[in-house]
Amino acid sequence: MLKKLFSPAAPAAKAPAGERLYAIGDIHGCSDLLDRLTASIGAEETGVAVQTRLVFLGDYLDRGPDSRGVMDRLIALRETRPNTVFLKGNHEAVFLDFLDAPDETEDWLHWGGAETLESYGVERPWSRPVAELGHEMRERLPESHLSFLRELATFYEAGDYFFVHAGVKPGVPLDKQDERDLLWIRGEFHNAAAGARPSKVVVHGHQPIKAPLDNGWRIDVDTGACFSGKLTAVVLEGETRRFLST
Secondary structure, rough: OOEEEOOOOOOOOOOOEEEEEEEEEOOOOOHHHHHHHHHHHHHOOOOOOEEEEEOOOOOOOOOOOOOHHHHHHHHHHHHHHHOOOEOOOHHHHHHHHHHHOOOHHHHHHHHHHHHHHHHOOOOOOOOOHHHHHHHHHHHOHHHHHHHHHHEEEEEEEEEOEHHHHHHOOOOOHHHHHHHHHHOOOOOOHHHHOOHHHOOOOEOOOOOOOOEEEOOOEEOOOOOOOOHHOEEEEEEEEEOOEEEEEE
């Protein structure tokens, strides 16, 4: 059953006028949860006058059982919802590194990469040379999937919100951020002093938590889908914020 969880915050930040944004957290190979969440979003849109836009915050691959299915669904969504935003996560970055140099990125297998290989039909990932795995993965990966991954953006701005996978470097202007921080940062961002926080509210994933977090200046929607069975979106419209979870 899908649950609507309303944030207690009453932020001054605004989404673009006439638009409702759904920012969706880390999917990690859970195509079933993606189906349920997008169906719920679709049901909400019935009879609504405002334009809706989905913003995916990255980490589509790894850990869960159906990374290939997630990729198929996202590519299909790009066709049916051309205004959708797809951001890169650190797991997409490492997967691309693995395709280019598997011998140098073998650790990816331990981060959920083995499940991704299996979802594309690459068998026995733990008992074969990593170079061989990389070669077969490159052969099995559809060109449409590779193009999609290589075209992912690292951030998106809308109204008073800044959307990114992991977060931002405290004290650094948003237009000067380094890609590695956008994809990987954790504690330094989460614990930023008030004077070093960004000029916009940051909507991010990357840090799995039991329940979605809205502490005013940042919103974390990574609810650990592949472990918890809960995939979450934050819904932004005007000055309101609420959460929608499977």
